[in-house]
Amino acid sequence: MEKPQLEKASALGYADPHIDELLKHSIRTQLESLLKSKVTTEQRVQLLQKSFVEAMTLVLSDTQVTHQQLVKAFENMYDQAVQSMALADLSQEVLTRQYISATGLVMSVHNCKHTIKDVYRIKGYARGIDQAIRGKLKNNSTITILYPACGPFAPLLLPLLSYYKNSQTFDSQQIKVILVDVQPGAVMTLKQLIKDLQLDDYILQIAEADATQFTPDVAIDLLVLEAMQHGFTKEGQLSIAKHLVKFLNIDGWMIPQNVSVKGMMVIGETEFNQQWKNVEYSHSMNVNNQAQQDRVELGEILRINKSTLLAMDELELQDGVRVISANQIVLPTDVDDMSKRILAIYAHIDTFAEESVGQYDSGITNPKPDMTFYVDLKPREVEHTHFVASSGDTVQFYYQLSGLTGFVPVKI
Ligand SMILES: C[S@@+](CC[C@H](N)C(=O)[O-])C[C@H]1O[C@@H](n2cnc3c(N)ncnc32)[C@H](O)[C@@H]1O
Known part of the structure; x- marks a missing residue:
């Protein structure tokens, strides 16, 4: 049996x-x-x-x-x-x-x-x-x-x-x-x-x-x-x-009335380690000013609310994989240490009226590092999952709805 x-x-x-x-x-x-x-x-x-x-x-x-x-x-x-x-x-x-x-x-x-x-x-x-x-x-x-x-x-x-x-x-x-x-x-x-x-x-x-x-x-x-x-x-x-x-x-x-998903380029050690050294628990009220200023914000890559949802068009790729088109961002050219930075994606949730779940208030709003996104740096061995771009490039994000959901960046 x-x-x-x-x-x-x-x-x-x-x-x-x-x-x-x-x-x-x-x-x-x-x-x-x-x-x-x-x-x-x-x-x-x-x-x-x-x-x-x-x-x-x-x-x-x-x-x-x-x-x-x-x-x-x-x-x-x-x-x-x-x-x-x-x-x-x-x-x-x-x-x-x-x-x-x-x-x-x-x-x-x-x-x-x-x-x-x-x-x-x-x-x-x-x-x-x-x-x-x-x-x-x-x-x-x-x-x-x-x-x-x-x-x-x-x-x-x-x-x-x-x-x-x-x-x-x-x-x-x-x-x-x-x-x-x-x-x-x-x-x-x-x-x-x-x-x-x-x-x-x-x-x-x-x-x-x-x-x-x-x-x-x-x-x-x-x-x-x-x-x-x-x-x-x-x-x-x-x-x-x-x-x-x-x-x-x-x-x-x-x-939630609105979910705003943003991207940023961060120094991993500053964002995910140093920032939290001296605080009791992670919360948007406890973020560290210096670490916040060290971020290079890329802007909003997806906004989800009643009206954007009703207007969203799906694309169907091979094997029935469904995606939607999200926003485009331009990688800034004035960042000296861009090659040392990693992409992190985070959501801000406006639940209703003035109430919200902000960055680091919950596991669901913690910024997520994406170790496959390279800017001004080539991985030693390029794998098909890697995305390689340079400062100044325009990146179009798609959102994969099928299987394990998530963002797919494409260079245009
Ligand atoms: C993280 S848990 C519970 C989250 C819950 N909303 C909360 O606030 O705590 C996710 C739940 O979503 C359910 N779920 C995931 N995808 C679903 C789907 N397509 N239809 C119905 N339930 C789903 C799972 O079965 C699971 O019980």
């Missing part, structure tokens, strides 16, 4: 030694979490709800909250949510299956569970979503929110709904939510968590579906989406947004 199972797993790319480590780790995490829960079901559910409400109370507060307070509250929320996940009783296969779909990386449920601890990402989104919900409910008695690729804990929305329910701010007549995730294990966990949080009334539908194919039955007022990694690579944010933006009401809003 065992051999065929292993072969099957290997074909799907989730039974290599690295994943084996993950399996052991995940079993341990679940057991630890269950051991911790020497409480009655009623007590567990109360602690879970309390942790979600407390994290959101801090996030929505306009008074000063320390980094430590936030981290502690989010860790607590994570610990409680993992207990619901353990009760959902996912098999190891369902928990650890990770693969590349036609439109991007589909992370395993096991890896996705950590996103609920990503404090400043959730803060930027939750504060923005809160204002968008309040704005919409001024003129509507009920609104529908679509949250695709929500992961096992739907952390951009479920904590907020817990807060609304607890504080009796908005009830389930006013807010209806559709959750979509392609991972069966994410859907199983969501069902358990929503039951434990007693939020069922707010949930219109939980769909196990590919968000790039999903068609909602009703028009959408708010589309909430975060399926990206640093450098705007790997995951399918753009394909998902491009498909689902069509189902927004004419006055519907997408959150």
